[in-house]
Amino acid sequence: MILRELTAPVSLTNEQGLLNPESVGWARQPLVTTAGINGRTAWGRNKRWEYWNVITPTHILALTVSSLDYATVNDVWVFDRATSDVVHLGKTNLGSGSVVLPATLGDGPARAKSGTLEIDIVEEAGGTRLKASIPGASFDVFAERPEGHESLAVVVPWSTKRFQYTVKDVARPASGSVTIHGRTYPVPAGQSWAVLDHGRGRWPYDIAWNWGAGSGTMNGRVIGLQVGDRWTDGTGSTENSVLVGTTLYKIHEKLQWSYDLDNWADPWRIIGGGLDATLRPFYNKESSMNLGVLSNRTDQCFGYWSGTFDTGSEVVEFENIIGFAEDVHNRW
Template sequence: MSERELTTDVSLTLPNGRLNPDAVGWARSPLVDTTGIGRGRGRNKRWEYWGITTPTHVVGMTVSSIDYAAVLELWVLDRATERTWHGTPTLIPARGVVLPARAEAGPSRARAKDFEIDIDELPEGTRLRARMPGVTVDVIAELPAGHERLAVVVPWSSTRFQYTVKDVARPASGILTLDGVAHALPAGESWAVLDHGRGRWPYDIRWNWGAGSGRSGGHTIGVQVGGRWTAGTGSTENAFVVDGHLHKISAELDWQYDLAQWRTPWRVTGGGLDATFTPVYDKVTRTNLGVVAGSTDQCFGDWSGVFSTADGEQIAFDGIFGWAEEVHNRW
């Protein structure tokens, strides 16, 4: 499959609000201006999700507005004990949320009762702060010079489309405080991953997403894979990142797994990637509000395998911690 690489700034939408055909493609940085994705059209989805992984803990934080609701989340997992801390305020109608018009163009904020998230861009990276009873997060997701991110526009139609920035293997530093006990993020072993989304979605959608960050074979490795939701669009959100350099995978990948036996290793292959994901924990989320419903299994574990570059180089990797998920939303 042939995909166009974008190299200059472009607007996601035309003046009439429809998809700008010139925006369809992928880039190595957040070049796409999503100012045209505003509130009030009924299908708009806007979010910032950050996942933070350390040898001892996992943190997930979400600031989102799906037009008719603000859906927020802060989740922490103790990897050794599997104890979790979890807050999921949902505000109807959407309120208490600030999201920038385009990636890295301003702060993101979330406010609810006993719940705060603040995401701020700094010269050295992105500061991630959050607070709820029992949990305080203050982390810097560093942005090393030359670090490349995967930015993709996925077109279902002129009125249904998504812009996503998937940014893996960002070095993380800072403090996670749980029930008054401070945990410093170990340098060189802590990572942050961004999922930035702006778009207008179909009502009923399914997707897979996998991400991993770590060190293997003397390299910093970032795994970024997706599936199902991009099928038939001519775009993919698949890439492999080595020492900050992004190798785009312009192929739909084959996902083999069984959620009924989720601990069985998952296989993700295609486009030069031969990867195995070995899960150790399943974060299960189920919601059913009638018209709005969702089902998510986000499994955490280790990625291993081999990636073959376009030049034929074989890059083996092992012990790259992250996640793989299956999601079905009616929203």
């Protein structure tokens, strides 16, 4: 099934707060407005978040600002690739008072403040400023949005009451600095990459998914991988694409994932829709949380992607594209 491409702005929800069928599709830019996911309709099922991951030659950085209606879950994680040293702080608070999230992507800042955790995500000319601070670590990174750069925006419809709008924006050139234990390191331009996962929707309570992303250059061209699985099954939507230069190639097929979490360092292989990609991991970021009604288990394996992608007019080869693949199970 080939999902239609959206080419004009459209609202995710209708006047009754249900899924607007005109929004179901995919786009090369974030065209869907999501002001209807405001916590006043279907309270408890609204999920809103901004997740950014930045990989540099020396560090991996991640931040999350999120609201689940009844709680906020905010997180900052800094990983030293040479020593495997981790500085991390996650904060879960009842209610939504500790976060600010834009109604629609790009409409305003995303911010979180909870004790010693502070996050600021602000749109600037030509890109997005990512700032975060926790005890022992902080960073200030600019994720550039090159002219003509395309991202993958998809609406996933489970039903008229349960649906998700996701923007996966990979291969954003990053620059800035990261400070860990009082020592500051550069986030060098041309060698560092940022990835965005923007989400707005109303989710089932129990859900599992795969997500993978990769960013880099090959033969002077930017290569960005975006792959997902399981959570879109049965909806007619997929979140699979490859970025070559600034052009996004949508993969409409469901991909085949092969991996072994009992041996996470073994290669992950993903094939289908012209893509044949293998991730060779060097680190597994394992995390879990169980607060009764709210729980999460994540294995996020960072490594290097290699493989090929058939655009229909050429076969693009890539190797040593930095990124990750993950297996997640949420009850929320």
